[in-house]
Amino acid sequence: MLIEKKQTLWLMSPTVLTLLLITIFPLMYALNVSLSDYSLAAGKQVHQFNDFQNFSKVLTDPEFWHSLWVTFKFAGLCLIFELTIGLGLAVVFSERGFRLEPLSMLMILPMAIAPVIVGLVFRWFYSNDVGIIGFLLRSIGISPPAWSSSGVAALFSLVIADIWEWTPYVFLICMAGLKSIEPEIYEAAEIDGARGWIKFKRITLPLMKPTIILVLLLRAIPALKEFDKVFIITDGGPGIATEVTSSYIFKQFLWFNNLGTATAAALILLAVITVVCQILFAYLRKHEEQIQGTGKW
Amino acid sequence: MRGRNQHLILLAVLSVFTLVGITQPALAKTKINICALQDISTQVALKILKESDFEERTGITVQSNLLEFAPMVQAHKMDFMSGAANYDLVAVDQPSLGLYVTSGWVMPLAEFMTDKSLPSLDDADLIQALLSMAGVWEDKLYAVPMGSYGGLFAFRKDVFAKHGITPPKTFAEFYEYAKKVNDPPKLYGTALFAHKGEYLAADMAPLLWSWGAGYINGSDVDLPGVKKYHVAWDTPEGIAALKYYARFYKEGLTPVDTLNYDHVRFTEAFQVGKVAMALMIGEAVGEPMENPDKSKVAGKMDYTPFPGKKRADGTVTPPMPMIGAHSLAINKDSRNKKEAFMVLQFLTSKAIGKEYILRGGKPFRQSHFFPEAFEKFPSLKAYAGNIPTGKCRPNIPEYPAVSEIFTTAFHRALAQKDADIEKIMKVAAQKANNDILKPSYPDAYK
Numbered sequence: 001m002l003i004e005k006k007q008t009l010w011l012m013s014p015t016v017l018t019l020l021l022i023t024i025f026p027l028m029y030a031l032n033v034s035l036s037d038y039s040l041a042a043g044k045q046v047h048q049f050n051d052f053q054n055f056s057k058v059l060t061d062p063e064f065w066h067s068l069w070v071t072f073k074f075a076g077l078c079l080i081f082e083l084t085i086g087l088g089l090a091v092v093f094s095e096r097g098f099r100l101e102p103l104s105m106l107m108i109l110p111m112a113i114a115p116v117i118v119g120l121v122f123r124w125f126y127s128n129d130v131g132i133i134g135f136l137l138r139s140i141g142i143s144p145p146a147w148s149s150s151g152v153a154a155l156f157s158l159v160i161a162d163i164w165e166w167t168p169y170v171f172l173i174c175m176a177g178l179k180s181i182e183p184e185i186y187e188a189a190e191i192d193g194a195r196g197w198i199k200f201k202r203i204t205l206p207l208m209k210p211t212i213i214l215v216l217l218l219r220a221i222p223a224l225k226e227f228d229k230v231f232i233i234t235d236g237g238p239g240i241a242t243e244v245t246s247s248y249i250f251k252q253f254l255w256f257n258n259l260g261t262a263t264a265a266a267l268i269l270l271a272v273i274t275v276v277c278q279i280l281f282a283y284l285r286k287h288e289e290q291i292q293g294t295g296k297w
Numbered sequence: 298m299r300g301r302n303q304h305l306i307l308l309a310v311l312s313v314f315t316l317v318g319i320t321q322p323a324l325a326k327t328k329i330n331i332c333a334l335q336d337i338s339t340q341v342a343l344k345i346l347k348e349s350d351f352e353e354r355t356g357i358t359v360q361s362n363l364l365e366f367a368p369m370v371q372a373h374k375m376d377f378m379s380g381a382a383n384y385d386l387v388a389v390d391q392p393s394l395g396l397y398v399t400s401g402w403v404m405p406l407a408e409f410m411t412d413k414s415l416p417s418l419d420d421a422d423l424i425q426a427l428l429s430m431a432g433v434w435e436d437k438l439y440a441v442p443m444g445s446y447g448g449l450f451a452f453r454k455d456v457f458a459k460h461g462i463t464p465p466k467t468f469a470e471f472y473e474y475a476k477k478v479n480d481p482p483k484l485y486g487t488a489l490f491a492h493k494g495e496y497l498a499a500d501m502a503p504l505l506w507s508w509g510a511g512y513i514n515g516s517d518v519d520l521p522g523v524k525k526y527h528v529a530w531d532t533p534e535g536i537a538a539l540k541y542y543a544r545f546y547k548e549g550l551t552p553v554d555t556l557n558y559d560h561v562r563f564t565e566a567f568q569v570g571k572v573a574m575a576l577m578i579g580e581a582v583g584e585p586m587e588n589p590d591k592s593k594v595a596g597k598m599d600y601t602p603f604p605g606k607k608r609a610d611g612t613v614t615p616p617m618p619m620i621g622a623h624s625l626a627i628n629k630d631s632r633n634k635k636e637a638f639m640v641l642q643f644l645t646s647k648a649i650g651k652e653y654i655l656r657g658g659k660p661f662r663q664s665h666f667f668p669e670a671f672e673k674f675p676s677l678k679a680y681a682g683n684i685p686t687g688k689c690r691p692n693i694p695e696y697p698a699v700s701e702i703f704t705t706a707f708h709r710a711l712a713q714k715d716a717d718i719e720k721i722m723k724v725a726a727q728k729a730n731n732d733i734l735k736p737s738y739p740d741a742y743k
Binding site: 040126127128129130143144145146147148149150151220231234236237238240241251253254255256257259 | 562709
């Protein structure tokens, strides 16, 4: 028994060491930097404890709170649209019995493209001079909007790019979720006279709850730490209208040379994302407990 | 069993390859890595180097990582912070020189210039206005300009002829002409290089200077009424200049998405024939306009030096375009400093100057202006006329942060319909003074 235990520990040690090296060490280092006066500018590369000044600076900076608000707006809009479109399409595909295979490559394509490239492609799309959107709108006699001069338009330009990139992913997960629902449940409901919307509301939606929470969890994390597309398409503009927290962090590091402040902001963002994930996990656990307790969904 | 044997054979083959890889002796050649801006000047100079016998003659292999501005700065900082010295040579933008030098990231070039075994920089031939702001810090040479940038007044000859106007001599005329020819959405009076970030700061700088203001007093300007190391855009003159600039956008004299115009989009707006005139960025001048495969306005463009601001006494200020350069400097952690200097010397040398200019590189030496070049690139004449009175942005270490505050606020002021420009920019000035400049120059705030 003891030998078996030792063997297990021995076999697990590379994984644990790797985890320590790639997760715990950088996190501890980041914590150390966030608590230090670590400025890159003007030769002031001092590294000493500064009484949580970086955290206090970030938490009292209205621009940080603004960026957090923009981050939640962006993530919220993306999740709503992606889930609605992804789930809607999955239901249609599933009900009509469409085959996925011919579309599978197309579905995977947006996810396979690097976010920076997605940003560049959409940046070109939105160009009023040579972009496809401007061209199409002009061809039907509509003046293309000034994506860059209104905060709302700029935010939606980012959301549209994210929808294009991630809706297929949501769709594929929802398709898998729908396949796990027993067809007999639908047959029984149909015998009872349930059709269309009622079937969706009373059967599909409740049974898809764990899948939906999973989608929210998997999509919320990248959406809350989105950077690439924002940097390329709007650079946080106009002004700071679309500045997400990752852009704020980038700005603190790149232009203000405040590595300590940037790291503190990054750790706060990490805490926020962790809280959001914990809420979703708790919801998922509660749901599982309900099933285990009652034996039904 | 057969499958297991196959795996073992594969493992053995991989191990042999790995061992061969590890034990392979290092190549005798020295490798010099450059991290620079992806601009035409750097590309042309590197191409000339690769086509020459430099690598064969010196045993130095040159590798380059050419990037857009922000990723380039990021790559530099990561390299300096880690001390890895992945890059031996870095391109320093003129306003960042102070930051790179005072942070101890790049080294002075004096020791190489006195080394007789190394080729000369021919520094007397370098354009002094560029060198003093883009290469020299506290009387020491740290970097050598690699290309240059500087604006010109660009206009469509056909549009001007149609309206019977000649290139404006003053900014007031520029505004009047832009209004006169404005016919949206077919043709806009002008375009602004107003993408958020350093683009906007670069576009705005000549106006601030012409109006008698600037970014940081004691760095790009010396205003008698403003304390040293205080921002200088919030003076009455500065606010007037900002309002003048904003009028073009607010009154619909520019394309609607001009607030998103970086180098590429600004250039494209001209190429599609949508803009009549502008304070043109250097990168858009020449080939991008004249290549008929890319441009609808090939043969229709002409250039003059910038207009000036009419003074109260009726005289006009000289043209004050923004000039600058991305200068090459040696990473102080480089393991091959001498070789890095040799590469720097070759890329910026007088010897390749003629070929460099004729292939589209931007001038940074006096010898880069010669008859054949003027003939091939007529805009060079206007460029040469601009340089003597051109100015550079501040190069103190705090400038990038001050500029970020300025451009974020001004971009917001431009985008908002009824924005109070004066109020927004004064708040930004206060923030820049208190958060950035005061901690660095406390004596100036006593």
